[in-house]
Amino acid sequence: MDLPEAEGQALAEEVSEVQQVAALMQARITQNWRRPPSARNGMEVLLEISLVPTGDVVGISVSSSSGSIAFDRSAIAAVERVAQFSEVAVLPISDFERYFRRFPLRFKPEDLRY
Amino acid sequence: MLLRSCVFVLGLFLTTTSSAQLEIQVTRGIDNPTSIAIAPFAWDGLGSAPTDFAQIVDSDLARSGQFSPVSRRDMLSLPAAREEIFYRDWRAISTRYLVIGRVSQGTQLRVEFSLHDVERGVELFSGQVVSAKSEARMAAHRVADSIYEKLTGIPGAFATRLIYVSVTRNPDGKDFYRLTVADADGRRPIVLLEGRDPILAPSWSPDGKEVAYVSFESSRPAIYRQVLATGKREQLTNFQGLNNSPVWSPDGKSMALVLSKDGSPDIYLLDLETKQFKRLTRHYGIDTEPTWMPDGQSLLFTSDRGGRPQIYRYELATGKIERVTFEGRYNARARVAEDGRNVALVHQRKGRFHIAVFDLVTERLTVLTETSLDESPSIAPNGSLVIYATKRGERSVLGAVAVDGGVKFSLPARSGSVQEPAWSPMLVEQ
Numbered sequence: 001m002d003l004p005e006a007e008g009q010a011l012a013e014e015v016s017e018v019q020q021v022a023a024l025m026q027a028r029i030t031q032n033w034r035r036p037p038s039a040r041n042g043m044e045v046l047l048e049i050s051l052v053p054t055g056d057v058v059g060i061s062v063s064s065s066s067g068s069i070a071f072d073r074s075a076i077a078a079v080e081r082v083a084q085f086s087e088v089a090v091l092p093i094s095d096f097e098r099y100f101r102r103f104p105l106r107f108k109p110e111d112l113r114y
Numbered sequence: 115m116l117l118r119s120c121v122f123v124l125g126l127f128l129t130t131t132s133s134a135q136l137e138i139q140v141t142r143g144i145d146n147p148t149s150i151a152i153a154p155f156a157w158d159g160l161g162s163a164p165t166d167f168a169q170i171v172d173s174d175l176a177r178s179g180q181f182s183p184v185s186r187r188d189m190l191s192l193p194a195a196r197e198e199i200f201y202r203d204w205r206a207i208s209t210r211y212l213v214i215g216r217v218s219q220g221t222q223l224r225v226e227f228s229l230h231d232v233e234r235g236v237e238l239f240s241g242q243v244v245s246a247k248s249e250a251r252m253a254a255h256r257v258a259d260s261i262y263e264k265l266t267g268i269p270g271a272f273a274t275r276l277i278y279v280s281v282t283r284n285p286d287g288k289d290f291y292r293l294t295v296a297d298a299d300g301r302r303p304i305v306l307l308e309g310r311d312p313i314l315a316p317s318w319s320p321d322g323k324e325v326a327y328v329s330f331e332s333s334r335p336a337i338y339r340q341v342l343a344t345g346k347r348e349q350l351t352n353f354q355g356l357n358n359s360p361v362w363s364p365d366g367k368s369m370a371l372v373l374s375k376d377g378s379p380d381i382y383l384l385d386l387e388t389k390q391f392k393r394l395t396r397h398y399g400i401d402t403e404p405t406w407m408p409d410g411q412s413l414l415f416t417s418d419r420g421g422r423p424q425i426y427r428y429e430l431a432t433g434k435i436e437r438v439t440f441e442g443r444y445n446a447r448a449r450v451a452e453d454g455r456n457v458a459l460v461h462q463r464k465g466r467f468h469i470a471v472f473d474l475v476t477e478r479l480t481v482l483t484e485t486s487l488d489e490s491p492s493i494a495p496n497g498s499l500v501i502y503a504t505k506r507g508e509r510s511v512l513g514a515v516a517v518d519g520g521v522k523f524s525l526p527a528r529s530g531s532v533q534e535p536a537w538s539p540m541l542v543e544q
Contacts, residue, residue, distance in 0.1 A: 030140055030143055034143060036148065036265070075140075099136045106139045107139075107140045109143065113517075
């Protein structure tokens with residue numbers, strides 16, 4: 001399906017700025033995620049995060065548990081430690097609403113020893 | 115709308131759901147050691163406590179590299195019972211977990227302990243260890259094993275022992291050898307055998323009740339087995355040439371060892387019941403340093419059949435031999451952990467010898483030590499720690515390194531050199 005050129009260009013820019021913001025958010029969460037000693041590669045928890053336009057975290061809930069309380073809690077703690085994703089504040093409000101007002105956040109380690 | 119009907123994949127870490135939501139994926143993190151507080155255990159017996167139980171648990175967990183125990187000085191209170199715990203005291207010092215305990219004494223020692231999640235303010239687990247009064251330190255190690263397993267999912271290996279050879283120089287300038295067994299933390303050393311003749315290559319029976327070793331006390335090196343409790347010995351070999359590297363099979367029925375009686379050093383199997391020897395390897399190169407896989411189906415060994423020392427696997431049922439290590443020009447002296455997965459070995463990099471761990475599942479080799487003359491690694495039965503001999507000046511001392519966490523420490527040194535450590539298997543409660 002072909003995009004009219006102007007719309008395609010706007011789409012590409014929108015995607016790229018959102019992608020950059022998401023990359024920053026991912027990096028910050030990574031730096032704040034302390035895994036419990038019982039964490040293993042392949043464990044997975046899916047959180048739902050709610051933000052306000054300043055980037056403050058106003059809601060964290062577990063959509064899908066890993067089965068390990070310690071693991072789930074480590075993910076929640078990582079988001080709590082970040083507390084504010086100030087990088088979303090630069091986005092146009094429409095992008096914020098579409099992508100970051102409420103978004104899924106999946107923790108699935110690949111770098112653990114086991 | 116176009117956006118809703120197309121699926122965008124934005125980099126590796128973002129995926130969109132069908133309603134154009136972005137999902138952020140986090141696949142890495144930072145792992146600091148977990149902070150844990152072990153409050154001093156109460157002592158309900160007469161006189162003073164036989165040992166500082168909490169301190170032993172503290173030291174064990176710290177040495178694993180995965181825990182960062184809180185200093186006693188920083189504790190705001192010292193609870194020994196559930197009702198004495200004020201979680202806010204522990205949140206105030208940012209500890210994740212708390213262990214409390216109480217020790218009583220009748221005909222035996224009874225150590226009751228419990229593990230608490232400070233953030234949630236709940237008890238996670240409680241247990242008790244019963245032991246003979248003389249085994250107070252081992253009882254504390256068993257508490258540490260229990261806590262470690264609860265928090266990591268890996269069985270603890272603190273209530274284990276080490277055997278090693280200690281060499282001192284006599285006033286007459288001659289070396290004196292002592293085959294010594296000690297707790298895994300280096301404490302309570304007991305001499306099993308001593309003399310002027312070299313003792314080498316000690317190893318453990320699978321039940322932890324016997325050791326095997328090479329002794330030069332007769333005219334040539336021979337392999338012996340010895341019961342720890344009674345000192346009773348039996349000579350197992352008496353061949354010309356090398357008699358070396360005895361290692362018990364996991365079922366305790368046979369022993370792999372190295373003999374050079376038929377030419378170059380090769381691996382042989384001794385049936386401990388029939389006393390029959392079976393030759394396993396037949397290469398003109400050097401095949402040595404066997405170690406068993408925990409299922410008893412195969413052995414790893416060092417061979418230079420490919421030109422330089424590497425680790426190979428010998429499958430007992432078929433006699434098939436295949437190479438295991440491919441990274442680097444020199445890999446030798448493998449020791450397989452009871453987990454069947456982690457193998458400690460000596461790896462040479464840029465002319466220096468390091469202790470490394472090879473993961474048989476991921477086939478990843480991780481160098482653990484940076485000092486240049488490290489040898490004789492032995493790995494804890496749970497694969498978590500490696501002990502080895504390292505040069506300190508003229509002497510050889512025992513170093514230990516955590517397989518993750520990078521914690522390094524050395525064992526209390528006596529005078530003289532300490533070499534060839536062997537870690538016991540997991541021990542049955544005594």
